[in-house]
Amino acid sequence: MTRHSLPHGMIRAATTLGTCEGYMPGFGNDFETEALPGALPQGQNSPQKCNYGLYAEQLSGSAFTRPQPERTWCYRIRPSVKHTARFDRIDLPHWKSAPHVLPDVISLGQYRWDPVPHADQPLTWITGMRTVTTAGDVNTQTGMAAHVYLVTRSMEDSYFYSADGELLVVPQEGRLRFCTELGVIDLEPKEIAILPRGLVYRVEVLEGPCRGFVCENYGVPFTLPHRGPIGANCLANPRDFKTPVAAFEDRETASEVILKWCGQFHRTRIGQSPLDVVAWHGNYAPFKYDLRSYSPVGAILFDHPDPSIFTVLTAPSGLEGTANIDFVLFRERWMVAEHSFRPPWYHKNVMSELMGNIYGIYDAKPKGFVPGGMSLHNCMLPHGPDRTAFEGASNAELKPEKLDETMSFMFETRFPQHLTEWAAKSAPLQEDYIDCWDSLAKKFDGTPGVK
Numbered sequence: 001m002t003r004h005s006l007p008h009g010m011i012r013a014a015t016t017l018g019t020c021e022g023y024m025p026g027f028g029n030d031f032e033t034e035a036l037p038g039a040l041p042q043g044q045n046s047p048q049k050c051n052y053g054l055y056a057e058q059l060s061g062s063a064f065t066r067p068q069p070e071r072t073w074c075y076r077i078r079p080s081v082k083h084t085a086r087f088d089r090i091d092l093p094h095w096k097s098a099p100h101v102l103p104d105v106i107s108l109g110q111y112r113w114d115p116v117p118h119a120d121q122p123l124t125w126i127t128g129m130r131t132v133t134t135a136g137d138v139n140t141q142t143g144m145a146a147h148v149y150l151v152t153r154s155m156e157d158s159y160f161y162s163a164d165g166e167l168l169v170v171p172q173e174g175r176l177r178f179c180t181e182l183g184v185i186d187l188e189p190k191e192i193a194i195l196p197r198g199l200v201y202r203v204e205v206l207e208g209p210c211r212g213f214v215c216e217n218y219g220v221p222f223t224l225p226h227r228g229p230i231g232a233n234c235l236a237n238p239r240d241f242k243t244p245v246a247a248f249e250d251r252e253t254a255s256e257v258i259l260k261w262c263g264q265f266h267r268t269r270i271g272q273s274p275l276d277v278v279a280w281h282g283n284y285a286p287f288k289y290d291l292r293s294y295s296p297v298g299a300i301l302f303d304h305p306d307p308s309i310f311t312v313l314t315a316p317s318g319l320e321g322t323a324n325i326d327f328v329l330f331r332e333r334w335m336v337a338e339h340s341f342r343p344p345w346y347h348k349n350v351m352s353e354l355m356g357n358i359y360g361i362y363d364a365k366p367k368g369f370v371p372g373g374m375s376l377h378n379c380m381l382p383h384g385p386d387r388t389a390f391e392g393a394s395n396a397e398l399k400p401e402k403l404d405e406t407m408s409f410m411f412e413t414r415f416p417q418h419l420t421e422w423a424a425k426s427a428p429l430q431e432d433y434i435d436c437w438d439s440l441a442k443k444f445d446g447t448p449g450v451k
């Protein structure tokens with residue numbers, strides 16, 4: 001087996017059959033990977049002594065007793081407990097957790113933001129996280145938070161992990177590298193990544209400035225949706241998810257580990273890199289997914305289906321069919337529906353919808369919802385196409401039309417989303433957003449016929 005070197009002398013497992021540029025294909029597979037030959041024990045998890053003097057350690061991402069438990073066995077230079085000395089509380093004022101309901105912030109409404117501009121000062125993955133909304137309760141492991149990240153600087157000898165939930169990362173600008181305990185993920189716009197709860201990592205800037213969106217999932221991890229009558233194919237296909245091969249660094253330098261725990265941040269100081277997992281096997285691991293491999297299924301004769309058909313990943317809530325979070329993708333597709341109003345209909349929804357634009361034009365909002373921008377249509381708040389979209393689609397010739405160069409997404413949660421003070425007062429909120437429906441004309445005059 002040959003080794004691949006990454007910055008900081010990180011040693012990565014060689015690409016082997018079934019892997020692609022350092023990644024292994026499949027969703028939720030039981031993966032196994034080793035960066036040094038023979039580092040992974042065969043036939044058992046806890047040998048009396050591990051090869052290379054490694055320590056065996058289990059990372060459990062679900063209760064031991066879940067029907068399909070999620071866990072990974074790590075073979076590492078030091079057990080994690082050596083990477084966590086005493087913790088001191090630190091303040092990260094822009095990263096908020098639910099419940100975070102403020103008396104002087106009104107969350108009830110329809111909101112839209114321009115792209116958040118980059119700051120003057122350098123920001124890392126940790127200092128550059130800006131919470132937009134929170135929902136549910138981090139202490140009961142229900143709900144989520146939506147964030148924007150603005151990152152211009154790599155973390156150096158600094159590592160992070162969250163006990164509060166997994167992070168779904170949706171880049172919109174720039175390229176990031178996630179050096180994790182279980183391997184390295186490089187991420188750019190049109191891709192997404194999942195960083196599981198409890199996984200330690202460092203984030204480096206490959207090409208900045210970097211901006212994107214994060215959904216912090218306090219609940220059970222994202223999984224693939226039940227496909228129902230769609231059957232086994234299309235939507236997000238399992239083989240297109242990529243989990244990194246093992247990579248480790250054996251580096252003794254003064255370092256810090258920052259831990260998010262019950263909404264608060266803590267720092268511990270250690271004398272080495274905690275990314276020292278030489279080999280691992282299991283089904284609890286980070287992964288990335290290229291959104292261009294998503295095969296949308298839609299209306300091929302008439303009408304407009306619910307956007308749930310565009311679900312990429314879903315995080316169940318415990319109530320059957322009612323997601324803690326759905327991650328929904330509106331990407332390039334053909335519009336062919338006959339005698340139909342093709343964009344989204346007007347609607348009110350018990351779920352709350354936070355949307356972001358990755359690139360291009362979104363059909364319900366030809367203007368104002370721009371790449372890097374966001375919108376929030378909260379629980380039971382009516383919304384739909386603006387006047388331009390409505391008039392355009394009501395009068396368009398209904399020939400097959402390609403919605404090209406477009407990619408927006410939605411974090412849709414069963415819980416109402418509460419704005420942070422930053423989202424309500426500092427972020428570039430469009431004060432006139434609701435005016436986009438103002439000029440919708442009354443067409444009804446009591447006489448029959450299409451108006």
Ligand SMILES: O=C(O)Cc1cc(O)ccc1O
Nearest residue numbers: 306307343344345353364383
């Ligand atoms: O509000 C939105 O733009 C998102 C959305 C899209 C769609 O096609 C149907 C319903 C819906 O909430």
Ligand SMILES: [Fe+2]
Nearest residue numbers: 349353377383
């Ligand atoms: Fe909607």
